[in-house]
Amino acid sequence: MGMRGGRFIRFRRNRRHLPEEIDGPKLTEHKWTARASELAETGMVTVARRLPALSGQALRLAWQANRFDTTAAISLNLAAGIFTAFGLLATTGVLNALFAAGPTPDRVVAALPSLVLVGVATALRAGLQAAAGWAQARLEPQVDRIVEVRMFELSTAVELAALDDADFLDDMQRAQGPGVAAAPSVVANTIDVVTGAVGMVAAAGTLGVLHPLLLPLLLATAVPEGWASVRAARLRYFTQITLVAVRRRKWILTDLMTQRRHAAEIRSFTVRDFLLKQYGDLAVHVRDVELNLARRQTGARLFGDILKGVATAAVYLTLGLLLWHGNVPLAVAGTAVLAIRTGQSSLANLVYAINRCYEEGLYFGDYLGFCAEAERRLPRGDGSVAVREHTDDAEPTTGPVPERDAEPPAVPEPRKEQAPDEHAPWDFERITADNVTFTYPGAETPSLRGVSVEVLRGEVIALVGENGSGKTTLAKILAGLYDPDGGEVRWDETSLWRVDPEQLRQRIAVIAQDHTHWPMTARQNIAMGRAGSDYAIEAAAVASGADQVIDELAHGYETLLDRRFDGGAELSGGQWQRLAVARGFYRDAPLLICDEPTAALDARAEHSLFERIRAHSDGRTVLLITHRLASVRHADRIYVLDHGQVIEQGDHDALMELDGLYAELYTLQASAYAHVSD
Numbered sequence: 001m002g003m004r005g006g007r008f009i010r011f012r013r014n015r016r017h018l019p020e021e022i023d024g025p026k027l028t029e030h031k032w033t034a035r036a037s038e039l040a041e042t043g044m045v046t047v048a049r050r051l052p053a054l055s056g057q058a059l060r061l062a063w064q065a066n067r068f069d070t071t072a073a074i075s076l077n078l079a080a081g082i083f084t085a086f087g088l089l090a091t092t093g094v095l096n097a098l099f100a101a102g103p104t105p106d107r108v109v110a111a112l113p114s115l116v117l118v119g120v121a122t123a124l125r126a127g128l129q130a131a132a133g134w135a136q137a138r139l140e141p142q143v144d145r146i147v148e149v150r151m152f153e154l155s156t157a158v159e160l161a162a163l164d165d166a167d168f169l170d171d172m173q174r175a176q177g178p179g180v181a182a183a184p185s186v187v188a189n190t191i192d193v194v195t196g197a198v199g200m201v202a203a204a205g206t207l208g209v210l211h212p213l214l215l216p217l218l219l220a221t222a223v224p225e226g227w228a229s230v231r232a233a234r235l236r237y238f239t240q241i242t243l244v245a246v247r248r249r250k251w252i253l254t255d256l257m258t259q260r261r262h263a264a265e266i267r268s269f270t271v272r273d274f275l276l277k278q279y280g281d282l283a284v285h286v287r288d289v290e291l292n293l294a295r296r297q298t299g300a301r302l303f304g305d306i307l308k309g310v311a312t313a314a315v316y317l318t319l320g321l322l323l324w325h326g327n328v329p330l331a332v333a334g335t336a337v338l339a340i341r342t343g344q345s346s347l348a349n350l351v352y353a354i355n356r357c358y359e360e361g362l363y364f365g366d367y368l369g370f371c372a373e374a375e376r377r378l379p380r381g382d383g384s385v386a387v388r389e390h391t392d393d394a395e396p397t398t399g400p401v402p403e404r405d406a407e408p409p410a411v412p413e414p415r416k417e418q419a420p421d422e423h424a425p426w427d428f429e430r431i432t433a434d435n436v437t438f439t440y441p442g443a444e445t446p447s448l449r450g451v452s453v454e455v456l457r458g459e460v461i462a463l464v465g466e467n468g469s470g471k472t473t474l475a476k477i478l479a480g481l482y483d484p485d486g487g488e489v490r491w492d493e494t495s496l497w498r499v500d501p502e503q504l505r506q507r508i509a510v511i512a513q514d515h516t517h518w519p520m521t522a523r524q525n526i527a528m529g530r531a532g533s534d535y536a537i538e539a540a541a542v543a544s545g546a547d548q549v550i551d552e553l554a555h556g557y558e559t560l561l562d563r564r565f566d567g568g569a570e571l572s573g574g575q576w577q578r579l580a581v582a583r584g585f586y587r588d589a590p591l592l593i594c595d596e597p598t599a600a601l602d603a604r605a606e607h608s609l610f611e612r613i614r615a616h617s618d619g620r621t622v623l624l625i626t627h628r629l630a631s632v633r634h635a636d637r638i639y640v641l642d643h644g645q646v647i648e649q650g651d652h653d654a655l656m657e658l659d660g661l662y663a664e665l666y667t668l669q670a671s672a673y674a675h676v677s678d
Contacts, residue, residue, distance in 0.1 A: 050358065050361075051193075051354060051357065051358065054186070054190075054357065054358065054361040054364075054365075055190045055193065055357070057186075057361075057364070057368065058186045058187045058189075058190040058357075058361075058364075059187075059190060061143055061146070061147075061183065061186075061187060062139055062143060062187045062190075062191075064146060065139055065142040065143045065145075065146050065187075066138065066139060066142050068135075069135045069136075069138045069139045069142070070135075070139065072131065072132065072135035073132050073135040073136045073139060073191050074191065074194055076128045076129070076131050076132035076135065077128075077129070077132045077191070077194055077195045077198055078194075078198055079128050080124075080125045080128040080129045080132065080195075080198070081198030081199055081201065081202040082202070083121045083122075083124045083125040083128065084121075084125055084198075084199060084202040084203070084342065085202040085203075085205050085206050086117075086121045087117075087118050087121030087122055087125065088202070088203070088206040088335060088338060088339050088342065089206060089209065089335070090114050090117040090118045090121060091114075091118055091334070091335045091338055092114075092210070092331055092332060092334075092335040093111070093113075093114030093117070094111045094114040094115055094118060095330070095331030095332075095334045095335060132191075132195070136188060136191050139184075139187055139188070139191075140184040140187065140188055141184075143183055143184045143187050144180075144183065144184045146183075147180050147183040147184075147367060148180055150371060151175060151176060151179075151180055151367070151370075151371075154370075154371060154374035154375065154378075155172060155176070155374070157374075157378055157379070158374050158377045158378060158379075159377050159378065159379045159482075159483065160476065160481045160482055161377075161440070161441060161482055161483070162374070162377045162441075164440045164441050164442075165441035165442060166441075166442055167441075167442075168373065168377070168441075171366070171369065171370045171373060172370055172374075174363075174366040174367075174370070175366050175367040175369075175370035175371070178363035178366065179363050179364060179365075179366040179367030179368075179370065180367055181363070182360040182361070182363035182364040182367070183364055183367060185356065185360040186357060186360045186361050186364045189353050189356045189357035189360060190357055192349065192352075192353035192356075192357075193350060193353045193354055193357055195349070195353075196346050196347070196349040196350030196351075196352075196353050197346075197350055198346075199342065199343070199345070199346030199349070199350075200343055200346040200347050200350055202342070202346075203218060203339045203340070203342045203343030203346060204218060204343060206335070206339045207336060207339050207340070207343070210328070210332050210335060210336055210339070211322070211327070211328050211332065211336070213318075213322070213327075214319075214336050214339075214340075217314075217315045217318060217319075217336075217340060218339070218340050218343045218344070218347075220311045220314065220315065221308060221311045221312050221315055221340060221343075221344055222343065222344050222347040222348070223311070224304045224305075224306075224307030224308040224310075224311055225304055225305075225308050225344065225347070225348050225351075226347060226348070226351040227304055227307070228300050228301045228303065228304020228305070228307075228308075229304075229348065229351045229352055229355065230351065230355065231300040231304070232297040232300050232301060233355045233359075235293060235296050235297055235300065236293065236297070239289060239290070239293045242289060243286060243289060246282055246285055246286060247286070249278075249282055250279065250282050250283070250286070253275060253278055253279045253282070254279075256275060257275055257276075257279070260563075260564075308344075315340060316337075319333050319336060319337070379483075379501040379502075427457070427507075427590045428457060428491045428492050428590065428591075428621075429456070429457045429492055430454065430455065430456050430457065430490075430491075430492060431454070431455040431478055431489070431490070431491050431591070431621075432452075432453070432454050432455075432489070432490050433451060433452055433453045433454075433474070433477065433478060433484075433487065433488075433489045434452050434487050434488050434489075434490070435450050435451070435452055435486065435487040435488075436448055436450070436451045436452070436474070436477060436484040436486065436487035436488070436489065437449055437450060437451075437484060437485050437486040437487055438473060438477060438482060438484050438485050439485055440473075445644075446485075446644055447470045447473045447644050448470045448473055448474060448477070448484070448644045448645075449643075449644045449645050450487070450645065451470070451474055451487075451641075451644070451645065451646050452487075452646065453474070453478075453639050453646065453649075455478065455621060455623065456621070456636075457590075457621055458619060458620070458621060459621055459622075459636040459637065460614070460621075460622045460624060460634070460635045460636050461621075461622070461623050461624065461635060461636065461637050461638075461639070462624045462625075462626065462632035462635040462637070462638045462639070463475060463623065463624070463625045463638075463639050463641060464625075464626065464627070464629060464632060464638060464639070464640055464641070464662065464665070465640055465641035465642055465661075466642070466665075468643075469641040469642050469643060469644070470641050470643075470644040470645075471625045471641055472595055472625055473644075474641065475593050475595060475623055475625055477489060478623065479504075479505070479508050479510075479591070479593060480496045480499065480501050480504045480505065480508075481501075481505075483496075483497075491504075506589075507589050507590055507591065508587075508589050508591045508592075508593065509584040509585070509587035509588070509589040509591070509592045509593070510584060510592075510593045510595065511580055511581050511583070511584035511592070511593070511594045511595065511597045511613075512580065512595045512596075512597075513595055513596035513597065515576065515577075515580035515583075517561065517562075517571075517576055518561070519560070519561065519562035519564070519565070519568075520560070520561065520562075521557065521558050521559060521560055521561065522546075522550050522553060522556070522557045522558070522559050522561060522579065523537055523557040523558065525561060525579055525583065526540055526541060526546070526579065526582045526583050526586050527586060528583060528586075528587075530586070530587065532586065534557075536586060536588075537557070537586060538557075540582045540583075540585040540586035541582045543582070543585050543612060543615070543616050544578050544579075544581035544582035544584075544585050544609075544612060545578050545581075545608065545609070545612060546575075546578040546579045546581065546582040548578075549571065549575045549578055549579065553569050554567070554569065555567070561579075577597070577609075578609075580597075581597060581609060581612070581613075585616055589620075590620060590621060591620070591621050591623065592613075592616075592620055592621065592622045592623070593622075593623045593625070594613060594622060594623070594624045594625065594626075595625045596625060596626055596627065597609060597613070597626075610631045614634070628669070629662070629665055629666045629669050630666075630669065630670070632652065633652045634652075635651065635652070636651065637649060637650065637651060638650065638651065638652065638655055638662065640655065640660070640661055640662045642661060647660070647661060648660050648661060648662055
């Protein structure tokens with residue numbers, strides 16, 4: 001589970017369980033930990049009220065995963081329950097024959113037909129239960145696949161602004177962790193509820209047939225065990241609440257002591273003993289709390305067993321009185337004992353399954369809630385994620401960019417897949433932004449305020465300004481990664497409101513400062529799943545200078561760029577930067593966005609890279625975002641942003657003559673370089 005730092009709250013804790021020696025700054029309580037509180041405060045009435053809706057959701061998911069297995073698991077369990085009741089009733093015939101008057105051999109012979117029926121019923125019940133278990137076991141991995149694929153389809157398709165929303169990120173974290181993991185358990189426990197209920201009904205029905213008074217006796221023996229099960233579960237929930245903060249601290253320490261990125265500093269500052277001491281204190285505390293839990297749970301179960309014993313004694317006393325007064329035959333009493341024991345077992349399983357189903361269902365609800373919110377935040381026109389069947393051979397499509405509705409639909413609509421067409425890129429003559437405004441989710445001030453810019457085909461356009469001026473945000477809006485809150489962006493005369501974002505992004509290449517170090521081969525790091533020839537990949541590497549890096553790798557383009565794997569290699573920041581440039585060059589898109597592409601390079605490498613970008617940009621449009629103003633002298637046009645507004649524009653000479661912010665920043669940087677050279 002991930003954690004977002006920077007915010008601290010005091011975690012409610014029971015000071016009897018959290019000693020002062022590990023008290024200290026409290027970690028932020030994630031929303032999913034509130035589920036433990038909800039579980040601890042939940043009564044059986046609440047569970048009973050919510051269970052039908054939860055069961056319906058689980059069965060719909062199972063039906064989507066595999067209709068045959070779902071039908072088989074439920075119907076086979078129902079059939080097993082019928083044979084359970086049939087076997088109990090047939091037992092009465094066996095006991096009647098054995099308890100009848102006459103010689104023992106004759107009584108045994110008379111009991112044989114009923115014995116055969118009992119044996120057949122038992123064998124069929126066992127076979128049906130085994131088949132139902134097989135169908136249920138098949139369902140779990142299929143459900144797991146559906147919810148995982150759905151999770152990642154949505155998380156990779158939502159609008160980029162959603163990933164800047166702290167509440168949405170919290171929802172996604174809860175769904176990705178406990179939510180996804182709970183889905184198969186909810187389905188399995190729902191079927192277990194059906195199984196327990198069927199067994200309970202079978203036993204109760206048998207007792208009702210034998211004698212109406214015997215049915216309440218079954219409930220009387222089962223209630224204590226059910227109470228003990230619920231009590232033990234609630235104790236576990238309370239303990240979970242108590243240990244939330246402690247376990248999260250353990251996870252942090254585990255990460256510190258096992259991840260490679262911390263290893264050098266741990267050794268340099270000799271903090272090994274300190275970390276081990278911290279972890280040891282927490283581990284001892286968790287051990288003591290869990291031992292206390294085991295003691296209290298054992299006490300609850302022991303008390304439940306005592307009550308169950310008292311109730312069972314009362315049942316046998318009642319049966320004895322019924323026999324004494326001649327209300328039931330001896331054979332019926334014997335069958336009743338078997339039915340009561342069967343019903344007790346089924347009820348215990350039922351109570352446990354209901355508890356587990358409700359517990360996992362709360363986390364499953366987090367997953368369902370995330371899916372609903374993510375579907376609402378899909379980019380306009382991208383309905384394919386919301387309705388597409390989960391097939392293993394689905395491929396991304398490319399081709400001419402289709403238009404979409406000017407207003408985003410409330411519910412994502414299906415998008416017809418189109419055939420790839422790598423030879424017909426959607427080009428443009430001009431990109432314009434007109435009076436664009438944008439505010440990040442949760443931010444108090446806008447990042448862009450009434451910004452208007454123009455980018456012509458084949459131009460090199462530079463966006464410059466100090467940190468937080470809105471340069472990167474504007475570039476992402478021009479590329480369709482963000483939708484503006486106000487204003488409009490057009491590629492030629494087509495508003496980006498009317499363009500499918502996925503198809504638009506196929507026509508844009510990005511060289512980012514914070515690029516991902518993909519744990520793939522060097523070749524895959526350049527191609528990024530995009531089909532193409534080896535010649536095109538190697539040409540992009542040569543154009544970016546990444547070929548010099550790759551030539552030094554043990555297996556060349558087939559070298560895995562992750563030291564965690566056998567034979568993997570590790571690159572420096574500058575080497576990764578060249579690979580990221582090759583990635584952008586290989587895409588061969590009409591618009592190339594370079595966002596601080598030289599941040600990890602030295603001065604010589606920086607100069608070389610800008611020369612390569614200028615050479616590669618011949619005939620293409622380049623949007624350059626940088627703090628290094630010496631790199632933008634040859635740009636066709638420079639936009640200077642300050643606090644989300646364009647305050648200056650023009651080429652280098654015009655801006656220097658204007659003697660504004662650009663001239664001030666350029667002069668400062670030039671004097672700094674001159675001072676260093678002196």
